[in-house]
Amino acid sequence: MDYLHHPFQGKRHTVFAKKGMVATSQPLAAQAGLDILKKGGNAIDAAIATAAALTVVEPTSNGIGGDAFALVWTKDKLYGLNASGPAPQSISPEAIREKGYDEMPVHGVIPVTVPGVPAAWAALSERFGKLSLQEVLEPAIQYAEEGYPLTPILGKYWKIAYDKYKTTFTSEEFNAWFETFAPNGRAPEIGEMWSSPNHARSLRAIGETNARDFYEGETADKIDTFMKKHGGYLSKEDLSKYKVEWVEPISVNYKGYDVWEIPPNGQGMVALMALNIYKHLGEPRWQSKETLHHQIEAMKLAFTDGLAFITESAEMPISVEQLLSEEYANKRSNVINEESGNPEVYYIPKGGTVYLATADEEGNMVSYIQSNYMGFGSGIVIPNTGIALQNRGHDFSLDVAHPNILKPGKRTLHTIIPGFLSKNGKAVGPFGVMGGYMQPQGHFQVVTNTVDYMLNPQATLDMPRWQWIKGKVIHVEPEFPSYLVQSLIGRGHQVQIASDGGTFGRGQIIWRNAETGVLQGGTESRTDGSIAAW
DSSP: OOOOOOSOOOSSOOEEESSEEEEESOHHHHHHHHHHHHTTOOHHHHHHHHHHHHHHHOTTTOOTBSEEEEEEEETTEEEEEEEOOOOOTTOOHHHHHHTTOSSOOSSSSTTOOOOOHHHHHHHHHHHHOSSOHHHHTHHHHHHHHHOEEOOHHHHHHHHHHHHHHHHHOOSGGGHHHHHHHOTTSSOOOTTOEEOOHHHHHHHHHHHHHTTHHHHHSHHHHHHHHHHHHTTOOOOHHHHHTOOOEEEOOEEEEETTEEEEEOOTTBSHHHHHHHHHHHTTSOOOOTTOHHHHHHHHHHHHHHHHHHHHHOSSGGGOSSOHHHHTSHHHHHHHHTTOOSSOOOOOOOOOOOOOOEEEEEEETTSOEEEEEEEOSTTTTTSOEETTTTEEBOOGGGGOBOOTTSTTBOOTTOOOOBOOOOEEEEETTEEEEEEEEESGGGHHHHHHHHHHHHHTTOOOHHHHHHSOOEEEEETTEEEEOTTSOHHHHHHHHHTTOEEEEOSSSTTSOEEEEEEEOTTTOOEEEEEOTTTTOEEEEO
16 A cells, blocks of 8 residues: 555654564564564464563453454455354353342453453464464563563553552452562552563463363363352363354455454444445545544444444344445435434344554465453453453343343453455555454544545554544544534534543554555554564
8 A cells, every 4th residue: 555645644653664564562572573473483473472472561451361353364365263252151141140230240250251362372373373382472481481671551551450459359369460460569660570470381381282271271270260269150161162263354345445354243343334334424534524523423323333233143133234234324324414413223124452463575464452351351360370361241231132141152242353454355454453442433543544544554543533432422632633622512522632542542553565565564652552573
């Protein structure tokens, strides 16, 4: 993809390279991926190495005990991997209500679902990797054993988590979190070294057994024992039955570009629905008041419907094909007028996260995302493993009428989504914006900034962002142009200017020039983002 000169140039410069590139939120993790490329690994090996390193060098956002999704471009074909885990077989809405809950709790053993991350690494390595999983995990193992100094944004969110948890995590099941992540009775400080030998041993066992230790071996036994002791539902049987799912990616065409996402249970189709609605609302203009209003209204409608309908594909009351159809997009775009709307769910006719992108000289490219959710996840760390477990079960509904109702063995609506862009059957490249329900909104803004305004990757990521919260409430970053803020207020939007950019997502982009093979990368200025290039 080539770019025209544009008045907005971004806070950093786009990085160019030819042999390989890794873009992610931590410099050490990016370097780990590049080291694997230089050892003869491909983009898939580099993605696994980077992801494993991120569990060590950014535990505030992800871990071995989380879920993952990936889009892999290789030999002119795009593959999708869904490595999200289901609810345990022994759980049910009735069991949760009997414990006194009206909704799924955020922390503790109850919202823990089967982790998919180790299985994702093993599946990617087995199908597409050139090096062994053991060799690819070695950089992460070294960081865990020897330690590393905390970077500024990492240190900030680690301290925020500790300050919250020290007053809320007061029961025994949370002791291992403090032993692991606050070993000196406090959060480690920026620039201070932190290590986790237990985490290193868990990674080594995953590498040596192609992840089977986590699901069937000693680690699985430790998880099972802990859960039984503290009244949790996740069992060794749940772990041993787990398998990743290879899926066909879904897409829409936006002005000649195919925008790709993982199908439900992920929320990626919200971005596709919003793009489909938005393209019916006239030609966009740079920094236009009307264009911004149309973008927000399209996203509100898409998100409202996504939250109402998305769950496991087989249990959705309306199909993916219907929601991505031109008929749906036309009907929803006709709802939008010049005032802020209060979105209602589409009428059905009867009938916390880390993202990384990698690329190599052979043409392989990976869009990969993994998360423990809401920062450190459930707050549960399995003793003597360093493994923090996710809390994805929190997103299940206990309402029997809701499509995303909690069921044994079911996967919940999932927030983490990798994105990919192609044109005329050729890869443009991977992109992603992590951050809970900001993610499809970030994907939407990346695509429109790239396609409509021809911004380079870095400028695309540096553009001030907006975020729909609920109803008519919109948050914008402090740098957002004031005349646009006033225009939104005049149209009835309830605009709040955020104090910082921490809630607006953290993204990475790598584009490939189809003719020369030259790679162009952008990384996130809202975190300790880094691009390692060769």
